Amino acid sequence: MKKALFKSFVELTGNPVSSALLKSFTSSRLSLPFVKPFSNAYRINNEEMEYPISHYKSLQALFTRSLHEGARHVDSSPNTLTSPVDGVVSGTGKIAVDQTFLIKGHQYRINEIMGTSDKAAAYKDGTYYILYLSPSHYHHFHYPVTGELVSRYALGGVSYPVNSLGLRLGQSPFSTNHRLISEVMTDFGKVAIVKVGALNVNSIQLLNSSKECIKGNDFGYFSFGSTVILFLENNPDFTPTVELNSEVHVGQPIGKWNQQ
Template sequence: MKKTLFKYFVELTGNPVASSLLKSVTTSRWSRPLIQPFANTYRINEAEMEHPIRHYDSLQALFTRQLKEGSRQIDTSPNAMISPVDGVLSGVGKINTDQTFLIKNHQFGLNEIMGTEKKAATYKDGYYYIFYLSPSHYHHFHYPIDGEIVSRYALGGVSYPVNNLGLRLGQSPFSTNHRLISEVSTAFGNVAIVKVGALNVNSIQLYNASKECVKGQDFGYFSFGSTVILFIENHPNFTPTVGLNTEVKMGQTVGEWVQ
């Protein structure tokens, strides 16, 4: 029961009014008494948090916490792709024709996720990863590979300011979830990083509009519930190195381009 209640606080609901109320409570100092019970319920590792738990003045402050430097090890091998987040790998494999992907309890095609058939075409016959971040997880996202941003856009149903980037969502709703897509040009082809936020609120925060991508670099976070999807352009030498339902840490190798 307690886990279900806490999950609503950080993943929100399908009801805009309820989501707005939960957001107000979670971001206020009134939620401070919930911090330690939340940490206990989800067995959050307090030793790796940037600050002692008493430092956080709201439940959302705890949810969006940073980690101590050195808490995650980054595989720096140039041909290794790392996990961009801490999470559970709820989907992984080859992208087949007409395939759908289970995200937030709904099935979506590649075209729907990427927004257009033209955008999706780059990743057909490639590979995909779906990372689910539970309330217990660290909620920042990092670059999975070195490269350069060649496209960054947002999709969903309402206006969406992203740290003064002036981005706006498209008109097609994605189960009312906002999503921000970063396409990275790498030495092995394109990689799309799709950040899917919470229901009914703008919950994806970017630090800046830099185009440089450094593997392992923190470039934003989720303020509420989240999923991250990676689409990898088809490459004859790419191989996933982790299996379905694996619990992964940011920086851990999840795939590699075999030389």
């Protein structure tokens, strides 16, 4: 029961009014009494936080916490793709333009996620990853590869919670939620990083507007619940190196390009 209550605080609902009220509450000092219970309920590792837990005066402050330097090791090999987030690999595989992605019982097409068929076509026969972040996870996102930002755009005006309830009740949540898409040109082709908001307000915050993307660098965070989707252009030398449903951390290798 306690976890269900806490989950509603950070994943919110499909109703804009109740979502706005919960957002206001979790962002205020009124939520301070819930900070330690939330941390305990989800067994959050307080030792890796940037500050002691007493520093966080609201649930949102705790949820958007940074980690102390060195808390995550980023694989430095130039030919590896690393996880952009702490989360669970809820989907991975090859991409076809007309393919549907089964996400917790619902089907989504890449052109719906990317916004247009032309945008989606660039990733035909490539590789995708779907990374789900639970309330317990660190909610910053980092670059999974080094390259140059060639496109950044936002889509969606209606949001639903990215959880089992939202996926049952929402009308194609991944294609209507507010989402921010960053496309990075790398030495191995283009990589799209799709950040999906999980509530009725924009919960995606960017830390800078630089076009320089360095693997492992923190470039933003989610204020509430979230999912990240990666799309990679087709490259016959690329091999995924992570299993479905496995837990991953920022900087951990999840794939590699086999250099000739």
